[in-house]
Amino acid sequence: MLTSNKTSSKRKRDTPVIFPAQNTKAVPRIPNGNVGMGSGPDELLLQENLWGILNSITEGILVVNQDLIVTQVNKAASEITGFSSDELLGQPCLEIFRGSLCESQCFMADSQHGQAAKDVEVEIVRRDGTTRAVAVTTSLLFDGQGLAEGVVVVFRDISEYRLLKEQLKGKWRLANIIGKSPIIQRLFQKIQQVAPMDTTVLIQGESGTGKELVAHALHYYSPRASKPLIKVNCSALAETLLESELFGHARGAFTGAICDKIGRFEAADGGTILLDEIGDLSNYLQLKLLRVLQEKEFERVGEVKPRKANVRVLAATHQDLKDLLKKGLLREDLYYRLKVVPIYLPPLRKRREDIPLLVKHFVAKFNKEMEKGILGPTPDAVAALMDYDWPGNIRELENAMEHAFVHAQGLYLTLANFPSELPSDGSHAGKKEAEEIRKALKKTRGNKTAAANLLGMGRATLWRKLKNHSP
Numbered sequence: 001m002l003t004s005n006k007t008s009s010k011r012k013r014d015t016p017v018i019f020p021a022q023n024t025k026a027v028p029r030i031p032n033g034n035v036g037m038g039s040g041p042d043e044l045l046l047q048e049n050l051w052g053i054l055n056s057i058t059e060g061i062l063v064v065n066q067d068l069i070v071t072q073v074n075k076a077a078s079e080i081t082g083f084s085s086d087e088l089l090g091q092p093c094l095e096i097f098r099g100s101l102c103e104s105q106c107f108m109a110d111s112q113h114g115q116a117a118k119d120v121e122v123e124i125v126r127r128d129g130t131t132r133a134v135a136v137t138t139s140l141l142f143d144g145q146g147l148a149e150g151v152v153v154v155f156r157d158i159s160e161y162r163l164l165k166e167q168l169k170g171k172w173r174l175a176n177i178i179g180k181s182p183i184i185q186r187l188f189q190k191i192q193q194v195a196p197m198d199t200t201v202l203i204q205g206e207s208g209t210g211k212e213l214v215a216h217a218l219h220y221y222s223p224r225a226s227k228p229l230i231k232v233n234c235s236a237l238a239e240t241l242l243e244s245e246l247f248g249h250a251r252g253a254f255t256g257a258i259c260d261k262i263g264r265f266e267a268a269d270g271g272t273i274l275l276d277e278i279g280d281l282s283n284y285l286q287l288k289l290l291r292v293l294q295e296k297e298f299e300r301v302g303e304v305k306p307r308k309a310n311v312r313v314l315a316a317t318h319q320d321l322k323d324l325l326k327k328g329l330l331r332e333d334l335y336y337r338l339k340v341v342p343i344y345l346p347p348l349r350k351r352r353e354d355i356p357l358l359v360k361h362f363v364a365k366f367n368k369e370m371e372k373g374i375l376g377p378t379p380d381a382v383a384a385l386m387d388y389d390w391p392g393n394i395r396e397l398e399n400a401m402e403h404a405f406v407h408a409q410g411l412y413l414t415l416a417n418f419p420s421e422l423p424s425d426g427s428h429a430g431k432k433e434a435e436e437i438r439k440a441l442k443k444t445r446g447n448k449t450a451a452a453n454l455l456g457m458g459r460a461t462l463w464r465k466l467k468n469h470s471p
Helices: 006-010 041-056 075-081 100-104 107-112 159-171 182-194 211-220 239-247 283-295 321-326 332-338 352-370 379-387 393-407 427-443 448-455 459-469
Strands: 060-065 070-073 120-125 131-142 148-157 201-205 229-233 272-276 297-299 306-308 312-317 341-345
Touching: 060 075, 075 131, 075 148, 131 159, 182 211, 182 341, 201 211, 211 229, 211 272, 211 312, 211 341, 229 239, 239 283, 239 297, 283 297, 283 332, 321 332, 352 379, 352 393, 379 393, 427 448, 427 459, 448 459
Parallel strands: 201 312, 201 341, 229 272, 272 312
Antiparallel strands: 060 070, 060 148, 120 131, 131 148, 297 306
C-alpha cells in the first residue's frame, strides 16, 4: 500500500507531482495519504485509483524529500528491499539503498541537480543482508507551484536477468576462449572433459587461432592448476640449445656451460609443459621426447644420470603431422604418443558468427588499455569484419582492432580506421562462403542439419546464409 510520512499532513503546499524540470505540463499527483484535506469526490476517487495503480505494478517506487528522507513508498518497494512500509517511511534513503548505489554515487542528490538516472544497474543490500540487482530511474519531484520538492525513485528487480546474462557470458567463454558457434561450444565441452586427466593432448590449428589459450584452459581446469605451466617454442632455437632448454645441462657440458642448469621439464615438475610448434623438432630430440612420454624420465646434457619428471605434456602445431609422417620428418611412435587426444581449433573464417563477440571483447580490452570510450565499429565496418577471410585468424583480428583504436577519432570505429587489407565489400568472401556451403550440401546429399554441423554453424545460420547467397 502506498503510504506517506505522517508529518506530511502539516505541509501547506500542494501535494507533489512528478514531471521533468523542462516540462511545465501537469501530470497525475502522487497521493500523500491525506485524502481528506478539502478534496472533492472526484479528487478522492482519482487518488484512490492512483493508489491502486501504484501498488499493483512490480516496480518499486520511493519518494524522498530534499533532505533525502523517504516520504512515500509503494508495495513493490517493500517487497524488493525487504523493509516494511513503516520501516521505510521517515528513514534516510542511505539506510534503504545500501551497497553499490551509495558507494559509487548518490543518484538522489544528483537528480536534485538535474542529473537524473535512467535504468542504471546497481546492487542494493536488503533488510536480511542479501543483495539484489536493481535498475534505477530517478526524476525530480515538483509541487503545485513548480518548486522542487524531492526525488521519485523507480526501481525494478533485475536479479534473474543479471544471473541469466552471467550464465550466457559463461556459456560463451571458457578461460580466454570466446565463442558461441557450435564448433566452439563443442571445443568447450572437450576441454572440460579432458582437462582433469593427465593424458597428452595435441592441439592443432592454423597460426593465430588461439592454441596457447587452449593449453592455458587445459592447465587451469586441471588438478595441476596450482603448479607451473611452462611454454617452449620448439622452432625458436637450434637443436643443441633446444636440448639444453628442454632437459637442462651439467657444468662443462659444452662451451659456455659454466654452471648446472635445470631444463623446462624440471621447472614444470608437478605441472604442465606446452611444446609449441612440435613439428619442428629434430629426429634426435623427438627420440628424447618419446622417452619422456613413455618413461617419465630424461637426462641433462652432459649427464648419464636419469632424472624423473612428473609433467603433463601438451603439444601444439599449425602443421599437418600426418603429412610430416609421410615425408619421414616425424617419428611414427612419437606421432601416436602425441595424438592420444587431438583438439582441433577451426580458423576464424569457419566460425564467423563468433566475430561480433570477439570484436566486443577487443573493444572492452582496448578501451581499458588506451583509456578511451569507443562504443564499437560502425555498421559498414562490422559488415567488412564479418566478410573478411582473416588468414591470420584471431591474432589478425586483434591487431586490426588495435590499429583501428589507434586511428579512431570519434565514438565509433569507421572502416577507414581499419587496415587497408580489410575489403570495402565482402564479394570475394561471400562467393567463397557460398562455395563452401554448396560443397557441404553436396557432401550431405542436401541434408541441411548435417551440412550445418559440417560447417560448424547452427541450422538457422545456414538457412540465413542460403537466403543471402541465393540469386
